[in-house]
Amino acid sequence: MQLVVARIGRAHGIKGEVTVEVRTDEPELRLGPGAVLATDPPEAGPLTIEQGRVHSGRLVLRFAGVNDRTAAEGLRNTLLVAEVDPDEQPEDPEEFYDHQLTDLDVVTVEGVAVGRVSEVAHLPSQDLLIVGTPEGGEVMIPFVTEIVPEVDLDEQRLVVDPPPGLLDADEGKGQA
Structure with a gap:
């Protein structure tokens, strides 16, 4: 099963980084370096996370093959989708997918x-x-x-x- 884990925001800087709106309670697991994520729209991906960092309270990611601001801006509003086990449940009983x-x-x-x-x-x-x-x-x-x-x-x-x-x-x- 696929779950949306983030939405790509605007480009950050000139080297291909983007801000992301996190939609998972486990960003360190789902949005860590090396993670390969499907995208919506599908033609934008899959995307492999090269590195991530927090800047002014926002997660900033860099993807393999996205090396400049123009390419990063082209990903704006793309949803990042992770594959999860359909029987997986959130840890907190008050949270839901x-x-x-x-x-x-x-x-x-x-x-x-x-x-x-x-x-x-x-x-x-x-x-x-x-x-x-x-x-x-x-x-x-x-x-x-x-x-x-x-x-x-x-x-x-x-x-x-x-x-x-x-x-x-x-x-x-x-x-x-």
């Missing part, structure tokens, strides 16, 4: 159906669950314990306790 959350049914604590998780968006401040509603719309739910108190993988559902207005934020939009 994106594939574990995608397609889970979402219900409120009162049991009202909200929809189904279609995507997990990774933002700098927090992750968002993108939930497709039965009406064909979508809602974005911050993936924090206060709003998502229960993730039941066995029952394939997420329980949400949304603050007022979170689930009906689209109401009234698009009407004349």
Whole structure:
């Protein structure tokens, strides 16, 4: 199984280094020198990490064969994908891989159906669950314990306790 472990950001310097947005809790394991990663889009890779370092709180990587700023800039927004064992679980029981959350049914604590998780968006401040509603719309739910108190993988559902207005934020939009 493949998991997105990082997204390449902008070029750093003139020697082919890039900043990356880390999307794994194990960057030293998945993004270390010698790691060979598939990419999305596939034609950008595979990429082999030559070296990595932290600069001003951001991970900076250099890939084999990427030797200048132009080549590095060409990789911007490419996703780095690692192959993992499908039975592998995060060490922390409060953490989940994106594939574990995608397609889970979402219900409120009162049991009202909200929809189904279609995507997990990774933002700098927090992750968002993108939930497709039965009406064909979508809602974005911050993936924090206060709003998502229960993730039941066995029952394939997420329980949400949304603050007022979170689930009906689209109401009234698009009407004349």
